[in-house]
Amino acid sequence: MQDSTDPRSAALTSLADSLPPSVKVTLIEESILVITLARAHKRNALDDVTVLGVAAIFEALPPAVRAVVLTGEGEHFSAGLDLTELSDRDTVAGIAHSRLWHRIFENIQFGQVPVIAVLRGAVIGGGLELACTAHIRVAETTAYYALPEGQRGIFVGGGGSVRLPRLIGVSRMADMMLTGRTHDAQSGQAMGISQYLVEAGKGLETALELARKIRNNAPMTNFAVLHALPRIAESDPAAGYLTESLMAAIAQGDEEAKRRIRDFLAKRATKVVGPQS
Numbered sequence: 001m002q003d004s005t006d007p008r009s010a011a012l013t014s015l016a017d018s019l020p021p022s023v024k025v026t027l028i029e030e031s032i033l034v035i036t037l038a039r040a041h042k043r044n045a046l047d048d049v050t051v052l053g054v055a056a057i058f059e060a061l062p063p064a065v066r067a068v069v070l071t072g073e074g075e076h077f078s079a080g081l082d083l084t085e086l087s088d089r090d091t092v093a094g095i096a097h098s099r100l101w102h103r104i105f106e107n108i109q110f111g112q113v114p115v116i117a118v119l120r121g122a123v124i125g126g127g128l129e130l131a132c133t134a135h136i137r138v139a140e141t142t143a144y145y146a147l148p149e150g151q152r153g154i155f156v157g158g159g160g161s162v163r164l165p166r167l168i169g170v171s172r173m174a175d176m177m178l179t180g181r182t183h184d185a186q187s188g189q190a191m192g193i194s195q196y197l198v199e200a201g202k203g204l205e206t207a208l209e210l211a212r213k214i215r216n217n218a219p220m221t222n223f224a225v226l227h228a229l230p231r232i233a234e235s236d237p238a239a240g241y242l243t244e245s246l247m248a249a250i251a252q253g254d255e256e257a258k259r260r261i262r263d264f265l266a267k268r269a270t271k272v273v274g275p276q277s
């Protein structure tokens with residue numbers, strides 16, 4: 001493990017120095033960046049300073065970083081929007097704030113590297129919206145999901161109404177918002193919020209294992225999964241098939257793909273392994 005004082009990570013050190021105390025970064029094995037929401041005393045509620053801190057990281061990811069793990073300090077991932085900042089905002093400022101979150105969250109989802117979120121305890125409102133920007137969500141059994149916007153008299157503003165229905169469907173999201181229903185980790189896994197469900201305290205370890213696999217992929221494949229796959233999935237089928245063909249041809253034409261296929265044919269590459277329990 002390498003921390004931000006390691007001389008090899010000068011870019012990270014300057015990034016870390018520019019962050020607010022509520023956001024921490026640690027570089028692991030030179031290529032996995034762990035971002036930690038560090039406002040546990042406020043249940044990692046997302047105030048502007050924290051969200052802008054996260055944004056700054058994704059705008060200036062050190063080139064060596066191949067995967068990001070996003071986690072929260074303490075027992076909760078995030079209690080959502082910092083409600084103390086909401087009362088000062090009028091309608092116009094509210095639109096600007098939501099659009100700011102949109103830009104920042106878009107930059108996470110459609111950024112340079114895959115992001116794995118580690119979910120535990122409260123994953124509420126804007127915290128769930130932030131979690132939805134990740135490409136993989138690892139939930140610990142303590143995780144629970146809620147959208148109390150209905151009770152607070154507000155609406156999701158961080159892209160939740162676009163991203164969450166694609167995971168769980170409009171009807172489940174409507175139920176959460178209308179009735180204040182909370183889903184536990186098992187239910188969230190069954191609905192498709194998380195792709196992995198692990199015991200309490202194991203989320204970070206699992207996320208790091210996944211990040212190690214991801215960083216070994218060809219960069220072109222990771223790019224295609226992040227940028228082409230979701231766009232193709234949203235396209236009309238004819239445009240989707242064409243985009244898929246173009247992306248497939250670009251990927252297979254890359255020297256990295258040719259080397260990997262030569263390695264497999266020469267029996268130098270690992271085989272696919274059967275499902276693990």
Ligand code: 1HE
Binds near residue numbers: 046101122125158
């Ligand atoms: C907060 C926030 C917050 C905690 N904004 N300060 N989100 C919510 O409606 C969830 C509100 N939070 C809660 O329901 C509870 O805090 C929890 C279930 C997450 C945790 O409960 P607990 O008993 O462990 O902690 P606590 O005592 O309630 O909170 C500890 C402190 O964090 C306390 O401050 P303190 O100064 O009294 O110590 C809380 O006020 C503070 N805190 N959550 C501000 N959210 C882009 S639009 C998105 C819209 C939304 O996200 S709406 C959902 C908002």
